[in-house]
Every structure is written in C-alpha cells, then in structure tokens.
Amino acid sequence: MSGATTPAPGRLDTVRRFVNTLDIDSATDALTTPGELEDWLRSASLLAGATSVGPDDLARAVVVREALRSALTANHGGDPIPAGALAVLNDAAARARLTATLTARDGWRPRPAAGGVDGALGGLLALVGDAMADGTWARLKICVNDTCQWAFYDESRARSGKWCSMQVCGNRAKQRAWRDRKAESTT
Numbered sequence: 588m589s590g591a592t593t594p595a596p597g598r599l600d601t602v603r604r605f606v607n608t609l610d611i612d613s614a615t616d617a618l619t620t621p622g623e624l625e626d627w628l629r630s631a632s633l634l635a636g637a638t639s640v641g642p643d644d645l646a647r648a649v650v651v652r653e654a655l656r657s658a659l660t661a662n663h664g665g666d667p668i669p670a671g672a673l674a675v676l677n678d679a680a681a682r683a684r685l686t687a688t689l690t691a692r693d694g695w696r697p698r699p700a701a702g703g704v705d706g707a708l709g710g711l712l713a714l715v716g717d718a719m720a721d722g723t724w725a726r727l728k729i730c731v732n733d734t735c736q737w738a739f740y741d742e743s744r745a746r747s748g749k750w751c752s753m754q755v756c757g758n759r760a761k762q763r764a765w766r767d768r769k770a771e772s773t774t
C-alpha cells in the first residue's frame with residue numbers, strides 16, 4: 588500500500604498501525620528484530636518501564652499481528668473470526684492475563700494484568716475489546732487486494748468498503764475486471 592488511508596478513530600488506530608507494520612505490497616516489515624518491536628510498542632504507549640524483549644516475544648507478536656489481520660478480513664462479511672486466529676488471540680489474552688476491569692465511564696473492559704511484551708500485546712487486544720464494545724471494530728478491515736492486505740478503516744455509509752484506497756487498489760481491481768471482460772469478449 589502506497590497511498591494514505593483514513594485512520595481509525597481513537598486508539599483503535601494503534602491496532603490498524605500494528606497490523607500495517609507489515610507492508611505486503613512493498614515487502615517491508617517494520618518488526619524484524621526484538622529491538623524494533625520494543626521501539627514500536629513503546630512509541631504506541633503499550634510498553635513502559637524496563638523490560639527485555641527477546642526473539643520469542645517478537646515471534647509471538649508477529650503471530651498475533653497475522654491473527655489480527657485474519658480477524659479483520661472476516662469483518663468484510665461479518666464473518667466469524669477464523670478458528671486459528673481465535674486460538675492465537677485467546678492464547679495471547681491468557682498470557683497477558685486479560686482481566687475484566689470496571690472502568691469509570693465505559694463499564695467492564697478487558698485490561699492486561701501481565702507486564703512486558705505479553706502485557707503490551709494484551710493492551711492491543713484490550714483496544715480490540717474496546718472497539719468491539721463501541722461498534723468501531725466492524726469497520727476496521729483488510730484490503731481485499733491479495734497483494735496489499737493493508738488494514739484500513741471503512742468510513743463508507745453502507746460499510747461496504749473493500750479496498751484500502753479506491754484510487755490505488757480499487758482502480759487496480761476495476762482495471763483487472765475490465766481486462767478480463769475484454770479477454771472474454773475477444774475469445
């Protein structure tokens with residue numbers, strides 16, 4: 588994905604940016620070392636204090652990232668979260684000791700009791716829980732262009748957005764459909 592996309596509201600955008608640390612279109616990954624993961628989590632205010640981030644943490648974070656991508660893909664049709672992704676996210680929630688916590692204004696919300704990277708990933712999952720509760724989660728989606736798969740926030744009134752950007756991936760899809768129709772009509 589090369590163009591700009593609409594940010595998700597509030598802290599849900601942190602989830603969108605986390606999923607987009609892997610740019611499939613340009614084959615660049617912002618999370619390839621434990622240090623990069625630590626920097627990212629700190630800049631997103633998910634990790635504080637002294638902690639050591641190791642290769643296992645990085646591996647788990649990447650698995651969680653791809654499970655989130657899979658869960659967001661299901662948001663197109665209101666489909667259930669695929670079983671594999673569900674297992675990964677529930678495992679991460681257990682490691683983070685995600686706990687129902689009474690908040691001052693928003694009722695009971697999941698909050699991580701664990702520290703370190705497990706707690707930071709739990710903080711991301713807590714943002715998912717908050718977004719599910721306030722209805723914004725269903726609009727966070729993955730671009731249906733397989734070579735893109737960029738996370739974007741669907742602001743369309745009908746919640747029918749398919750592409751990260753109409754100008755980029757939407758047009759690519761239209762041109763492909765047009766070429767396919769043309770090929771069919773000439774055979």
Ligand SMILES: [Zn+2]
Binds near residue numbers: 730731751752756
């Ligand atoms: Zn796209």
